[in-house]
Amino acid sequence: MNYSILEERKKSIIFKNDNAYLDCDKDSIAGSISQRACVYSGARVVLNPITDAYHIIHGPIGCAAYTWDIRGSLSSGSENYRNSFCTDLKEEEIIFGGETKLKNAIQEVVNRFNAKVIFVYSTCIAGIIGDDVKSVCKDAEKKFGIRAIPVNSSGFLGTKSKGYKAACEAILKLMNNKVEKTKEPSVNVIGDFNLAGETWIIKSYLETVGLKVKSTLTGDSNCELIKSAPNAWLNAVQCAGSMTHLAKRMNEIYGIPFVKISFVGIDDTKDSLFKIADFFGDSDILLKTKKLIEIEEIKIKDDIYHFRDKLKGKKAAIYVGGGFKAISLIKQFDELGMKTVLVGTQTGKKEEYEIIKSIAPDDAVILDDANPAELELFLTENSVDVLVGGVKERPLSYKLGIAFCDHNHERKHPLCGFVGAVNFAKEVYESIESPIWRIVKEI
Amino acid sequence: MWDYTPKEMIERKSLVINPAKTCQPIGAMYAALGIHKCLPHSHGSQGCCSYHRMHLTRHFRDPIMASTSSFTEGASVFGGASNLKSAIKNIFTVYDPDVIAIHTTCLSETIGDDIPTIISQCEIPEGKYVIHANTPSYVGSHITGFSNMVTSMVKYFSKKLGYDNGNVNIIPGFVNPSDMRELKRIMDLMGVKCIMFPDTSGNLDSPLTGKYEMFPKGGTQIPDLIDTGNSMATIALGKFASEAASIELERKCKVPAYTLKMPLGLKATDEFIMLLSKLTGNTIPYELEEERGQLVDIMVDCNHHYHGKTVAIFGDPDIVIALTEFVLSLGMIPKYVLTGTPGEAFESQIKEMLFEAEVDGKVKSYGDLFTLQQWIKNEKVDLIIGNSYGKYLSRAEDIPLVRIGFPILDRPVQTYLPIVGYKGAMRVIEMITNALLDRKDRDDLDQDFELVL
Ligand code: SF4
Numbered sequence: 001m002n003y004s005i006l007e008e009r010k011k012s013i014i015f016k017n018d019n020a021y022l023d024c025d026k027d028s029i030a031g032s033i034s035q036r037a038c039v040y041s042g043a044r045v046v047l048n049p050i051t052d053a054y055h056i057i058h059g060p061i062g063c064a065a066y067t068w069d070i071r072g073s074l075s076s077g078s079e080n081y082r083n084s085f086c087t088d089l090k091e092e093e094i095i096f097g098g099e100t101k102l103k104n105a106i107q108e109v110v111n112r113f114n115a116k117v118i119f120v121y122s123t124c125i126a127g128i129i130g131d132d133v134k135s136v137c138k139d140a141e142k143k144f145g146i147r148a149i150p151v152n153s154s155g156f157l158g159t160k161s162k163g164y165k166a167a168c169e170a171i172l173k174l175m176n177n178k179v180e181k182t183k184e185p186s187v188n189v190i191g192d193f194n195l196a197g198e199t200w201i202i203k204s205y206l207e208t209v210g211l212k213v214k215s216t217l218t219g220d221s222n223c224e225l226i227k228s229a230p231n232a233w234l235n236a237v238q239c240a241g242s243m244t245h246l247a248k249r250m251n252e253i254y255g256i257p258f259v260k261i262s263f264v265g266i267d268d269t270k271d272s273l274f275k276i277a278d279f280f281g282d283s284d285i286l287l288k289t290k291k292l293i294e295i296e297e298i299k300i301k302d303d304i305y306h307f308r309d310k311l312k313g314k315k316a317a318i319y320v321g322g323g324f325k326a327i328s329l330i331k332q333f334d335e336l337g338m339k340t341v342l343v344g345t346q347t348g349k350k351e352e353y354e355i356i357k358s359i360a361p362d363d364a365v366i367l368d369d370a371n372p373a374e375l376e377l378f379l380t381e382n383s384v385d386v387l388v389g390g391v392k393e394r395p396l397s398y399k400l401g402i403a404f405c406d407h408n409h410e411r412k413h414p415l416c417g418f419v420g421a422v423n424f425a426k427e428v429y430e431s432i433e434s435p436i437w438r439i440v441k442e443i
Numbered sequence: 444m445w446d447y448t449p450k451e452m453i454e455r456k457s458l459v460i461n462p463a464k465t466c467q468p469i470g471a472m473y474a475a476l477g478i479h480k481c482l483p484h485s486h487g488s489q490g491c492c493s494y495h496r497m498h499l500t501r502h503f504r505d506p507i508m509a510s511t512s513s514f515t516e517g518a519s520v521f522g523g524a525s526n527l528k529s530a531i532k533n534i535f536t537v538y539d540p541d542v543i544a545i546h547t548t549c550l551s552e553t554i555g556d557d558i559p560t561i562i563s564q565c566e567i568p569e570g571k572y573v574i575h576a577n578t579p580s581y582v583g584s585h586i587t588g589f590s591n592m593v594t595s596m597v598k599y600f601s602k603k604l605g606y607d608n609g610n611v612n613i614i615p616g617f618v619n620p621s622d623m624r625e626l627k628r629i630m631d632l633m634g635v636k637c638i639m640f641p642d643t644s645g646n647l648d649s650p651l652t653g654k655y656e657m658f659p660k661g662g663t664q665i666p667d668l669i670d671t672g673n674s675m676a677t678i679a680l681g682k683f684a685s686e687a688a689s690i691e692l693e694r695k696c697k698v699p700a701y702t703l704k705m706p707l708g709l710k711a712t713d714e715f716i717m718l719l720s721k722l723t724g725n726t727i728p729y730e731l732e733e734e735r736g737q738l739v740d741i742m743v744d745c746n747h748h749y750h751g752k753t754v755a756i757f758g759d760p761d762i763v764i765a766l767t768e769f770v771l772s773l774g775m776i777p778k779y780v781l782t783g784t785p786g787e788a789f790e791s792q793i794k795e796m797l798f799e800a801e802v803d804g805k806v807k808s809y810g811d812l813f814t815l816q817q818w819i820k821n822e823k824v825d826l827i828i829g830n831s832y833g834k835y836l837s838r839a840e841d842i843p844l845v846r847i848g849f850p851i852l853d854r855p856v857q858t859y860l861p862i863v864g865y866k867g868a869m870r871v872i873e874m875i876t877n878a879l880l881d882r883k884d885r886d887d888l889d890q891d892f893e894l895v896l
C-alpha cells in the first residue's frame with residue numbers, strides 16, 4: 001500500500017532527530033481512520049472494574065453492547081460488573097426524552113438486585129436530547145436510599161481522556177468525606193485495572209515491604225474500599241493518563257500526596273518501589289524494599305538474560321493508548337537490548353512526547369493518533385520485528401508478517417512487575433521466534 | 444459468576460440486561476465491507492466507529508477499516524455537514540477507495556443531518572461513488588443496519604438496462620465469508636451464474652501475503668452491483684437481513700424477488716437448490732446429490748446422540764429461524780428460542796414450527812440474555828447454541844455451548860468454515876454432537892466411561 005499522508009497530519013509525525021514540535025492532544029481529522037475511542041469509552045473502562053457496582057448505560061443499545069465485560073479485569077469478589085445494563089433508548093424516547101425510562105430502569109435494578117451503588121452513564125444520545133441524568137440520579141438516591149452517580153460521558157464531548165476525568169469525578173463522589181488516616185502507613189494503588197491479575201502483583205509487593213494497601217482503583221475494587229480510600233497516606237498512580245486527575249483531586253480535597261509510578265519493566269518497577277518507600281522515609285520499609293527487589297531480581301535474572309541474548313538488536317515498534325505506557329515500554333525494550341524504532345500513542349500529552357523524544361533511539365519515528373496506513377508505512381520502512389499495541393493493531397501487524405504483543409485489554413498474562421517483565425520478554429520472544437514467520441517469508 | 448440472576452420472572456420494561464443484539468451501524472459497516480474497494484464511513488463521533496471496528500476485528504481476526512466524521516461538540520450542535528464534506532475529500536485523497544459507504548449513527552440521526560444533500564454538495568472524483576444508509580440504533584438492531592445498507596446498494600447502483608444478463612442475484616445475509624463462499628460454490632455446481640451482494644469473502648478472510656492490502660481482492664464489483672437490475676431473479680436469504688433489498692430491487696428494476704430461509708440445514712438447503720433449479724431450469728448435479736446423501740447418512744449415524752435433547756437457541760433472527768428448523772429435524776427439542784432483534788415475524792415463524800413439531804417451547808423477539816437465563820433457571824436444557832456471550836450462561840448453568848452466530852470473540856477459525864449448505868449442516872451436526880459427547884465423557888462415572896460412543 002502506498003497512501004499519501006494528509007497535509008494536516010504531517011505535523012503529528014516527527015523523527016526524533018528533527019527539531020520539530022509534535023502536534024498532539026487535538027481532535028482527529030474528519031475522514032481519518034483513527035484508532036481512538038470516545039469519552040464514554042474512557043469513562044467506562046475506568047469504572048467498569050468496580051466489581052460490585054451496577055453500571056447502567058443510558059443510551060441506545062450499541063454503547064452498552066460493545067463495552068460489556070470488555071476490559072478483561074479480574075475480580076476476587078463480586079462478578080456483578082460483568083453484566084450489561086442499558087436503557088436501550090427507542091425512537092419514542094429520542095423524541096420525547098428518556099428520563100422516565102431511566103428512572104424506571106434504575107428502579108428495576110434496585111428492585112431486582114441488591115444494588116447499593118449505580119453508575120449512570122450518559123452517552124451521545126442522552127446528551128443530545130438533553131436528558132437531565134443528574135437530577136434523575138438525585139431523585140433516585142432520595143427515593144431508594146442508594147448511591148446513584150451520574151457519569152457525564154457523552155461521546156462527542158472529546159476523546160477518551162475526557163472520559164477518564166468524568167470517571168475520576170464519579171469515583172470522588174463515592175468517597176467518604178470524613179478522613180481519619182490509618183494508623184499504619186498505607187497506600188492506594190490507583191490506575192491499575194487488574195488486567196490478568198496485575199493489581200494483585202503490585203499489591204503483594206507493597207504488602208511485602210510493610211505497607212497496607214488501603215484500596216486499589218479500580219482493578220478489583222469495590223464500593224466499600226473506594227469509600228475508605230481517603231484514609232490512605234499516599235496515592236500511587238500507575239496509569240497516569242487515566243487517573244492522575246483523581247490523584248490531584250484527592251490531594252486537593254483530602255490532602256493525600258501522590259507519586260506517579262510504573263510497574264512496566266524492571267527499571268521502572270524498581271524506581272517505583274523506591275519512590276514509594278522514599279515517601280514514607282521509614283528505614284524498615286526501605287530495607288524491606290531493597291530486600292524485595294534483591295530477591296525478585298535474583299528470581300528473574302536468568303530468564304531475562306536468556307531472553308536478552310535472543311532478542312538483542314531486534315527492532316520494536318510501540319503503538320499504545322497513553323504516553324506514559326509508551327515511555328515505560330521504550331525503557332523496557334532497552335533493558336532487553338532491543339531498539340525502538342517507532343513510538344506512537346492515541347492520546348499522548350505534550351510533556352509525555354517530550355520525554356519520549358528524549359529517550360527514544362536516534363532515528364525513531366514518533367507519531368500521534370496514527371491511522372493504519374501510516375502505521376503500515378513506518379512498520380515496513382523500518383523492518384520492525386515486533387509491534388506492541390492493542391486490539392486493532394494485532395491483525396494489521398500479522399497481515400504484515402510482523403510479530404505482535406498485546407499490551408492492552410487482550411493480554412492474558414500479567415505484564416507488570418518483575419514477573420511481568422519476564423512474561424513480556426517471553427511473549428515478545430515467542431512471537432518473534434514463532435516458526436510461522438519463516439513460512440510467511442517464503443510466500 | 445452470574446448467579447445474580449433470580450429465578451422469578453418479573454416483567455421489565457425499561458431495562459435491557461445483557462443484550463442479544465447490537466446496533467445498526469456495525470451491520471451497515473459489515474455489509475459495506477462486502478463491496479470491492481469500499482471504505483465504510485461512520486458519520487458520528489469516534490467512539491461508535493472505534494467500537495464497531497474493534498468488534499468486527501475481534502470476530503474476524505482481520506484488520507477492519509472504516510473512517511469516521513470525528514464529531515466534536517461543535518458538530519453535534521451545528522450539524523455534521525462540514526465534517527462529512529471534509530471527510531469525503533480526505534478519504535478520496537488518502538485512501539482512494541472506489542466507494543465510500545456512509546452510515547449514520549444515533550448522534551447524526553438525532554441532529555438530523557441530511558446525508559443525500561450533503562453528498563450532492565461534494566465533488567466526487569470521476570468513476571467514484573458515495574452511497575449512504577440511515578442507521579439509527581434506536582430502531583432495530585445490527586441486522587436492520589445490514590439490511591439498510593444492502594438496500595442502499597440497490598438504491599444507488601442497480602440499473603435496469605433492458606437486457607437479461609442471465610444471472611441470479613443472491614443476498615446472503617449477515618453471515619461469515621465462509622458461508623458466502625459456500626453459497627457461491629453451490630451455485631457454481633448448479634451451473635448458475637450469480638451476483639452475490641454483499642460478498643465479504645476475499646475481504647475479511649483474505650490470505651496472508653506479507654503485504655497489507657487496505658482493499659483486498661474480494662467484494663462485489665461495482666459493475667456487477669449495477670447489473671443486478673438485469674438479473675432474472677433475486678434470492679434473499681433470510682427475511683430480516685435480506686428481504687428488504689430484494690423488494691427494493693423488484694420495485695426499482697422489476698427483478699422478481701424470492702425470500703427463502705437461510706439455507707442452513709437439510710430442508711432449507713433443499714429449498715434453496717430447488718429454487719435455483721426452478722429459476723434456471725438447470726438440473727441438480729451429482730456432486731450436490733452426493734453431499735446431500737452424505738448429510739442424510741450422517742444424520743442417521745448420529746441421531747441417537749442428540750435425539751430428544753433439549754436446546755436453547757439465541758442470536759440473529761435469520762440464523763436462529765433456520766437453526767430451529769434444523770434441530771427439530773434432528774429430533775432435538777428447542778425449548779427456548781430468542782433473538783434481540785425486534786420482529787413479530789420471528790415469533791410467529793418459530794411458534795408455527797414448534798406447534799407443528801408439537802414442542803412446547805418459549806419464543807421471544809427483542810429479548811435479552813437475562814431473560815434466557817431466567818428461563819433456563821426455571822427449566823434446564825442440555826445444550827445452548829448462540830454467540831460468545833452465551834459463555835456466561837454456559838458457565839453459570841453448567842450447560843455446553845455451541846458457538847454459532849455473531850459475534851464469536853473467543854474461538855478462532857470459525858469465519859473460514861461454513862454453516863450453510865449440506866457441508867455446513869455436516870459441520871453443525873459435528874459441533875452439536877461433539878459438544879454433547881464431550882459433556883458425556885466428562886460427566887460419566889468410571890463404570891459408564893467408554894471408548895466407543
Ligand atoms: S451511539 Fe448508537 S451507533 Fe453509536 S455505538 Fe451507541 S448505539 Fe451504536
Ligand code: SF4
Pocket residue numbers: 038039040041059063122123124125153154155156488489490491492494549550
Ligand atoms: S454514541 Fe457516543 S458514547 Fe456511544 S459509543 Fe458512540 S461516541 Fe461513544
